[in-house]
Amino acid sequence: MCDVLHVDASVRALSNDNPDHDSISKKLARRFISELKKHTHIDEYMYRDIGVNPPPFITQDWIGAVFTPKASRTARQHQILAQSDMYIAELAKADVVVISSPMYNYGMPAQLKAWFDQIIRINETFDFDLARGDKPLAPLMSGKTLVIITSSGEFGFEKGGINEAHSHLVPHLRTLSKYLGVDQIFEVASEYQEFADERHTKSMNMAEQELSVIASVLAEKKSVKLK
Numbered sequence: 001m002c003d004v005l006h007v008d009a010s011v012r013a014l015s016n017d018n019p020d021h022d023s024i025s026k027k028l029a030r031r032f033i034s035e036l037k038k039h040t041h042i043d044e045y046m047y048r049d050i051g052v053n054p055p056p057f058i059t060q061d062w063i064g065a066v067f068t069p070k071a072s073r074t075a076r077q078h079q080i081l082a083q084s085d086m087y088i089a090e091l092a093k094a095d096v097v098v099i100s101s102p103m104y105n106y107g108m109p110a111q112l113k114a115w116f117d118q119i120i121r122i123n124e125t126f127d128f129d130l131a132r133g134d135k136p137l138a139p140l141m142s143g144k145t146l147v148i149i150t151s152s153g154e155f156g157f158e159k160g161g162i163n164e165a166h167s168h169l170v171p172h173l174r175t176l177s178k179y180l181g182v183d184q185i186f187e188v189a190s191e192y193q194e195f196a197d198e199r200h201t202k203s204m205n206m207a208e209q210e211l212s213v214i215a216s217v218l219a220e221k222k223s224v225k226l227k
């Protein structure tokens, strides 16, 4: 049994009049959730399509509100932080976080970066203490599992791959995941979308198989660890 937060970041819909335009990352993420349901009971399923409903960008007033002690915040400052508070509450509840993302310009979509900017917040998801020396930030949450599902038009972004030097999507997600309280990461990539050849088909099939395995592995471990 577990609580799942599922965040989709593609601007493309899961299904369109022309299926060639369907989001691959969303399709794979949906597949993963249905596989997970086969293996374990999901107590609470929280879903955000931030590709279609993007989080607001943070502003100077947002930063001002964040650095104002909670008890001293004005009604306006509470309002400015309301969406961030909601995202953080969802994250806090989740045992498993599923993030599906396309690669845009070799990194994450702006919408997903905006979600992280709303969530990685001082005294909520991390604290800051100079007594820790040169690494003053520490996460406040822990014990979460992250499943990263990506889709790209090109290929070879893995270690040793021909595009490794341009791989800024998964490495960035891995860096940020620490501040989500993640200590276990699974990663599945579909590649070659722009080539639309048999390598793409093979990559999709592989991704689907990997997600089935991850769902069963996760369910096994979690049934012991979770509620």
Ligand SMILES: Cc1cc2nc3c(=O)[nH]c(=O)nc-3n(C[C@H](O)[C@H](O)[C@H](O)COP(=O)(O)O)c2cc1C
Pocket (backbone or CB within 6 Å): 010, 011, 012, 022, 023, 024, 025, 026, 101, 102, 103, 104, 105, 106, 107, 151, 152, 153, 154, 155, 193, 194
């Ligand atoms: C704005 C934009 C930028 C993209 N940039 C890249 C890129 O830098 N590298 C790459 O391999 N594919 C790139 N692609 C291709 C997408 O990663 C690919 O179409 C992917 O399947 C999109 O995810 P989705 O199918 O879930 O929407 C880009 C696509 C778009 C729309």
